[in-house]
Amino acid sequence: MCEKTHTMVQRGQKVVINTYGRLPMAIVKGKGTTVWDIEGKQYLDFVTGLAVSSLGHSHPAVVEAIQKQAEEILHTSNLYWIPNQIALAEKLVEHSFADQVFFCNSGAEANEAAIKIARKYAKEHYSEDKYEILTLVNSFHGRTLATLTATGQTKYQKGYAPLPEGFTYVPINDLAQLEEKMSPQVAAVMLEPIQGEGGVFPLEVEFLAKARQLCDDYGALLIFDEIQVGLGRTGKLFAYEWSNVAPDIMTLAKALGGGVPIGVMLAKENVAATFKPGDHASTFGGNPLATAVGCAVMDVLTEEGFLENVQKRAQYFKQELQKLADKYQTGTEIRGQGFILGWPLDRLGAEIVEGAREKGLLINFVGGKALRFLPPLNVSYQEIDEAITILDQIFAECW
Numbered sequence: 001m002c003e004k005t006h007t008m009v010q011r012g013q014k015v016v017i018n019t020y021g022r023l024p025m026a027i028v029k030g031k032g033t034t035v036w037d038i039e040g041k042q043y044l045d046f047v048t049g050l051a052v053s054s055l056g057h058s059h060p061a062v063v064e065a066i067q068k069q070a071e072e073i074l075h076t077s078n079l080y081w082i083p084n085q086i087a088l089a090e091k092l093v094e095h096s097f098a099d100q101v102f103f104c105n106s107g108a109e110a111n112e113a114a115i116k117i118a119r120k121y122a123k124e125h126y127s128e129d130k131y132e133i134l135t136l137v138n139s140f141h142g143r144t145l146a147t148l149t150a151t152g153q154t155k156y157q158k159g160y161a162p163l164p165e166g167f168t169y170v171p172i173n174d175l176a177q178l179e180e181k182m183s184p185q186v187a188a189v190m191l192e193p194i195q196g197e198g199g200v201f202p203l204e205v206e207f208l209a210k211a212r213q214l215c216d217d218y219g220a221l222l223i224f225d226e227i228q229v230g231l232g233r234t235g236k237l238f239a240y241e242w243s244n245v246a247p248d249i250m251t252l253a254k255a256l257g258g259g260v261p262i263g264v265m266l267a268k269e270n271v272a273a274t275f276k277p278g279d280h281a282s283t284f285g286g287n288p289l290a291t292a293v294g295c296a297v298m299d300v301l302t303e304e305g306f307l308e309n310v311q312k313r314a315q316y317f318k319q320e321l322q323k324l325a326d327k328y329q330t331g332t333e334i335r336g337q338g339f340i341l342g343w344p345l346d347r348l349g350a351e352i353v354e355g356a357r358e359k360g361l362l363i364n365f366v367g368g369k370a371l372r373f374l375p376p377l378n379v380s381y382q383e384i385d386e387a388i389t390i391l392d393q394i395f396a397e398c399w
Contacts, residue, residue: 001024002039004038004039005024005025005026005037005038005039008026008038009024023357025037025038025357026038027043027045029057030045030053030056030057030058031056031057031058032056032057032058032059032376032378033045033046033056033057033375033376033379033380033383034057035057035362041360042360043357043360043361043362044360044361044362044375044383044386044387044390045057045362045375045376046361046362046363046373046374046375046379046387047362047363047364047374048374048375048376049259050228050254050374051196051228051233051254051255051340051374052254052255052257052258052259053255053258053259053376054231054232054233054254054255054258054297054376054377055255055258055297055300055376055377055378056376056378056379057259057376059258059300061296061297061299061300062258062259062293062296062297064296065292065293065295065296066260066289066292066293068292069084069288069289069292069293070289072288073288074287074288074289075284075287075288075289076287076288077283078103078281078282078283078285078286082286082287082288082291083288084286084288084291084292084294084295085103085286085287085288085291087291087295088101088103088286088291088294088295088298089101089103091295091298091299091302092252092264092266092298093266095237095238095298095302096237096238096250096266097240097246097247097250097266097268098250098266098267098268099267099268099269099272100266100267100269100272101264101265101266101267102117102264102265102266102267102272102275102280102285103262103263103264103282103285103286103290103291104262104263104264104265104282104285104286105261105262105263105282105284105285105290106142106253106261106262106263107141107142107225107227107228107251107252107253107254107263108141108142108143108144108147108263109142109144109263109282109285110227110251110252110253110263110264110265111141111142111146111147111150111190111225111227111251111265112142112144112146112147113251113265113280114188114190114223114225114249114251114265115133115146115147115150115188115190116279116280117249117265117267117271117272117274117275117280118133118187118188118221118223118249118271119131119133119166119187119188120274120275120279121187121221121271121274122187122188122219122220122221124274125219126184126219129185130184130185130186130187130219131166131185131187132166132167132168132183132185132186132187133150133166133167133168133186133187133188133189133190134167134168134169134170134178134181134182134186134188134189134190135150135151135152135167135168135169135170135189135190135191136152136169136170136171136172136191136192136195136203137152137153137169137170137171137172138152138153138172138195138198138199138201138367139151139152139153139169139190139191139192139195139198139225140153140156140192140195140196140197140198141190141192141225143156145160145163145164146164148160148163149163149164149167150167150190152169153198153367168181172195172201172203172207173203173204173207174207175206175207175210178207178210178211178214179210179214182214182217182218182220183218184218184219186218186220187220187221188215188220188221188222188223188249189211189214189215189220189221189222189223190223190225191203191208191211191222191223191224191225192224192225192226192228192229193208193224193226193229193234193239193240193242193243194228194229194234194239194336194337194340196228196229196340196366196372197228197366197367198366198367198369199335199342199344199366199367199369199370199372200335200336200340200341200342200366200370200372201335201342202335202336202337205242205243205245208240208243208245209243209245211245212245212246212247215248221247221248221249221271222245222247222248222249223247223248223249223250223251224239224240224247224249224250224251225250225251226238226239226240226250226251226252227251227252227253227254227263228254228340229340230250230252230254230255231252231254231255231256231297231301232255232301232306232307232310232338232377233255233338233339233340233374233377234337234338234339234340235307235310235311235314235337235338235339236307236338237301237302237307238250239337242337248267248268248271249265249266249267249268249271250265250266250267251263251264251265251266252264252266255297256294256297256298257290257293257294257297258293258294258296258297259293260289260290260293261284261290262286262290262291262293262294263285264286301377306377309378310338310339310377310378311338313339313379313380313381313384314337314338314339314341316381316384317339317341317373317375317379317384317387317388318334318336318341320384320385320388321334321341321343321373321388321391322334324388324391324392324395325343327392327395328395328396328399330343330344330345330399332344332345335370339373339374339375339376339377339379340372340373340374341372341373342366342369342370342371342372342373343370343371343373344369344370345365345369345370345371348398348399349365349368349370349371350365351398352365352371352391352394352395352398353365353371355394355397355398356390356391356394359390359393359394360390361386361387361390361391373387375387
């Protein structure tokens with residue numbers, strides 16, 4: 001470890017609570033797909049802040065929006081109407097199933113809002129005992145107590161009992177179990193169209209369609225958590241568009257702010273009407289800065305041809321990854337869609353991540369199950385080829 005990094009790590013360990021297994025590095029500059037650490041070393045960033053910097057680093061539209069808004073006003077609170085918030089809500093409604101939007105600051109907060117509104121809707125329209133939320137085994141929905149409980153992974157819940165009641169887990173793509181667990185007490189079914197933190201597991205269209213049908217049959221709401229897979233990550237603006245199965249509620253965060261914290265919950269009008277003044281709130285939610293950037297991001301994502309190019313480059317990347325998987329006989333198929341791809345491995349995941357980092361490529365290994373690739377949506381073919389070359393070298397050395 002170099003001197004600057006060593007000093008920085010020592011300082012951090014003294015004053016920052018140890019909630020992350022951090023790599024011994026600090027990224028201090030970024031441009032496009034390239035980032036530089038505190039020592040000046042250059043990397044290709046195929047993590048993008050966990051699917052946040054989807055337009056790459058220092059994108060001109062994002063930079064301009066931040067600079068312009070910073071000169072005007074940063075915060076007013078939701079005691080007043082916020083023009084940028086209205087403009088961003090209009091863009092999201094125009095391009096989705098939804099009619100109205102609630103703004104907050106993170107994915108966990110967006111999911112918390114979705115859980116609250118689903119339960120309140122069920123009680124108002126059905127009965128007091130209709131509050132159960134079905135989620136999936138291996139899912140990830142956030143770190144608040146409610147979203148942690150919605151997360152179908154016990155390792156994240158350990159030590160926090162008693163957890164909120166009313167959450168039940170169904171195995172991914174298990175139609176029989178989904179049907180068995182549905183009941184008149186279920187208020188909502190909450191799904192990620194592609195499980196991200198769980199190891200990049202896509203949900204089958206048949207499973208999504210069955211969830212929609214069962215929700216309709218039992219008077220439950222269908223919630224799609226698109227915090228990681230929404231906003232172009234799969235090659236369409238929203239992942240649900242691939243299945244033609246529309247939810248009643250959808251949550252977004254990560255990429256919408258281009259690096260500025262933002263979260264949103266979108267809902268159909270009949271569901272949105274459940275929330276009245278005082279039922280839910282967020283001091284910073286949808287502030288002028290975050291929503292100005294959100295508008296700029298949406299404008300780029302909806303430019304003619306942008307998402308079509310994402311699909312083409314992503315398909316190329318997936319094919320090249322599969323060639324490597326076949327070459328080194330890892331016995332696995334590359335999972336995912338668009339630029340959320342997982343390479344399942346049963347060994348050496350951490351070693352491959354570290355070897356790639358040493359050679360100038362940032363990736364991560366999720367759930368002890370798969371290498372995950374989340375490059376910027378505007379990554380070039382040349383940068384994809386560079387990443388493939390590095391991965392080829394790493395596997396040649398250690399597989």
